[in-house]
């Protein structure tokens with residue numbers, strides 16, 4: 249990914265940085281020299297949009313991600329319930345696999361499977377959940393309840409079915425409350441260990457501080473704890489959910505009217521843990537229909553206000569826009585924000601982002617380019633849902649669904665991501681999907697939008713780093729860049745596309761520390777692990793404190 253040196257055979261690492269390639273480093277004294285044994289080394293992957301605590305908690309709660317079909321899901325609930333006390337909740341994530349999106353389990357089915365327990369299953373797409381009767385009772389939902397926001401599913405007789413959609417889910421989330429900092433730190437540990445095994449060295453989390461068990465109003469504390477205890481195994485950049493924005497007082501020169509306390513904004517932190525964009529939910533989940541945004545129930549005025557306010561307060565804006573109508577709203581709001589005055593001095597390149605871009609019209613391409621926006625795409629959604637899109641989207645608009653190549657051709661940067669746990673997370677799978685655009689039925693979805701393997705690899709390395717405004721430090725293997733790299737058993741650029749997802753990830757190094765060593769290749773490398781580095785830092789802090797105490801005693 250380094251244009252001045254597209255290929256190299258030797259790489260020097262010192263103090264967590266790459267110090268040189270080939271003749272720059274050959275023959276220099278080194279603490280250890282490692283023969284990578286023919287491995288292909290590429291920059292560590294960056295997942296530009298994922299939900300780490302949700303994914304990690306999903307792995308420790310009842311994980312339904314790989315359970316397909318109503319009968320199998322109910323069986324999994326029954327098995328899990330059997331191990332619990334009667335008052336315990338059955339909390340499941342990733343529910344809905346193998347079921348049509350419009351079909352849901354009912355409260356009566358969940359009552360039977362859970363033996364009358366409170367059962368709460370969150371859909372894998374994150375926009376709905378199903379609950380048992382005990383949960384409806386606990387949160388006070390009856391036939392007479394009208395939700396302030398979102399939707400409560402009812403049957404023909406008006407009796408709640410147990411389905412709660414969008415903001416109607418919050419009542420359950422609020423009842424259960426957030427997870428503890430330690431629970432979230434454990435989730436981060438489990439999730440980022442999985443990331444490291446897939447070659448991921450950095451990620452952008454697409455929204456912390458949201459309501460729900462998988463988040464917390466003090467979520468940043470969980471990341472700090474995970475990091476301090478060697479459980480953050482990939483660099484984390486955290487977007488903030490725009491619900492966290494509130495009115496602020498500031499000097500007239502600054503014109504910051506809304507934001508976070510103290511004026512915090514994008515960029516605060518360091519290479520391992522930093523504040524990313526302000527995540528603004530513009531529309532919903534679907535890409536169907538000519539206007540692309542069927543389940544859009546957010547107030548456009550409030551959305552515009554938040555986009556403009558976030559921009560003025562120094563935030564990179566990451567707008568969740570599935571449909572083209574949402575893209576229009578974001579572009580208009582940013583054009584207004586730009587006209588109202590110059591960017592704040594500290595935001596010379598805000599690099600605002602469209603998250604998903606499920607449906608983008610051709611006339612929007614020059615405007616996206618003009619606004620300097622990045623599109624953060626999820627190629628695996630084509631593999632997993634491409635056939636569904638073909639049913640839902642008008643035939644003449646199919647080529648606009650998760651377009652990639654036409655964006656690159658128009659000069660719009662593209663970043664690769666998974667939206668995990670919504671879709672599978674392996675970047676190698678994402679690269680394969682971006683090149684193939686093959687749906688489950690074997691159809692190539694909009695063949696002209698396929699990208700080359702090199703462009704796909706770039707989207708998951710330098711492209712994703714650029715979206716995170718981190719490409720001066722990461723995303724390429726070049727002198728002075730972070731020593732974030734992944735050792736692969738084969739070359740994703742030259743291997744036939746259908747084999748890329750199965751390339752073995754031999755080892756992963758983040759900031760010069762070993763975060764994954766599946767093949768034992770780095771056992772004698774002299775590199776410390778992420779845990780060792782954290783322990784050493786803690787030890788050094790303790791030693792400094794002891795020395796100070798001794799000094800004080802002598803005095």
Ligand SMILES: [Zn+2]
Pocket residue numbers: 297298299454667
């Ligand atoms: Zn997401």
